[in-house]
Amino acid sequence: MSKHDSKSEENKVTESAPIKAHEFDSHFKYEITEEHGGEKLKHCFQCGTCTSDCPIARFSDSYRPRTLIRMALLGLKDRVLSSETLWLCAACFTCTDRCPQDIEVASIIRILRNAAVHRGGIPLIFKELGSSILETGIAYRIPELRLKKRETTGLPQLPKSNPEDIAKLAKATGFSKLLKRNEKT
Ligand code: SF4
Ligand code: SF4
Numbered sequence: 001m002s003k004h005d006s007k008s009e010e011n012k013v014t015e016s017a018p019i020k021a022h023e024f025d026s027h028f029k030y031e032i033t034e035e036h037g038g039e040k041l042k043h044c045f046q047c048g049t050c051t052s053d054c055p056i057a058r059f060s061d062s063y064r065p066r067t068l069i070r071m072a073l074l075g076l077k078d079r080v081l082s083s084e085t086l087w088l089c090a091a092c093f094t095c096t097d098r099c100p101q102d103i104e105v106a107s108i109i110r111i112l113r114n115a116a117v118h119r120g121g122i123p124l125i126f127k128e129l130g131s132s133i134l135e136t137g138i139a140y141r142i143p144e145l146r147l148k149k150r151e152t153t154g155l156p157q158l159p160k161s162n163p164e165d166i167a168k169l170a171k172a173t174g175f176s177k178l179l180k181r182n183e184k185t
Pocket of ligand 1: 044048050
């Protein structure tokens with residue numbers, strides 16, 4: 001992804017706002033096609049199969065993978081990277097399986113999310129999940145009450161996590177640094 005990613009607050013746009021000419025970044029699609037899984041982005045002919053088969057789109061008025069792909073192709077970088085719907089994808093890969101053009105739609109969404117994260121755009125819920133993984137080794141902090149309930153119902157104890165190893169991994173991959181940077185935004 002390009003280094004020219006940091007944008008000021010006033011440049012942030014909402015998905016429904018009218019599109020201005022200066023929003024088109026003709027290089028953006030090449031930033032995506034250079035990434036693993038994004039190579040076939042330009043093959044999209046907007047058939048809509050990804051949206052019609054997406055289980056999240058079925059229950060959402062706003063989530064449309066086809067729209068995200070179209071925005072990426074048009075170079076609406078700020079719009080797509082600041083889109084809240086980007087974070088609704090459940091990574092089930094149905095769209096990738098069904099795309100007649102063999103486009104890895106789910107991978108492109110992953111690439112877009114990664115780019116959004118590098119700009120400091122992790123939604124609060126994912127920041128919390130990330131912090132929880134770093135601190136405890138698990139994504140969801142399980143309340144003491146629920147752990148006790150397991151005991152009373154005869155369920156075995158949950159396996160112990162290993163936050164030290166996870167911390168090493170997070171450091172090696174740069175995840176902890178990214179999370180810290182996102183905490184300030
Ligand atoms: S299914 Fe494939 S070709 Fe059709 S709109 Fe989605 S990404 Fe484009
Ligand atoms: S991977 Fe995401 S966009 Fe694709 S079908 Fe599943 S939820 Fe929808």
